[in-house]
């Protein structure tokens with residue numbers, strides 16, 4: 001948090017299947033796995049492009065230790081995403097961010113969402129999602145518009161250190 005790249009509006013990807021794009025996705029995947037993130041956006045590793053990845057591959061045995069209660073979200077590469085809330089219903093829940101290490105906050109997000117975009121090969125992705133899946137997509141897409149989750153917290157009393165809010169959880173270095 002504080003890096004200028006995290007506050008930019010990221011640029012659209014114009015070409016799929018390039019070496020640069022595939023290498024970027026590998027970097028994102030390596031970083032997300034290493035840090036046990038639920039998702040990650042390209043601006044978080046200093047690349048201002050509209051690329052996010054999130055979720056877990058079926059080969060990953062356990063749930064994400066940072067979000068042990070969350071429903072499984074399929075591993076997804078999502079490029080040039082467009083989000084459309086299905087209705088106005090929102091729900092509050094805890095979030096953390098690899099760019100805001102050691103902190104957690106309660107963030108309101110749309111409960112149900114339609115999203116579209118493309119994978120790294122240019123195949124169209126079109127999904128209706130809800131709950132944690134919808135929350136992760138909203139959090140990661142915010143990174144593409146220069147928004148970090150603390151900017152969306154309704155009450156700053158709901159923002160603080162992970163080890164204070166969750167003293168009994170083995171929260172890893174974020």
Ligand code: NI
Pocket residue numbers: 096097098099139140143
């Ligand atoms: Ni984040």
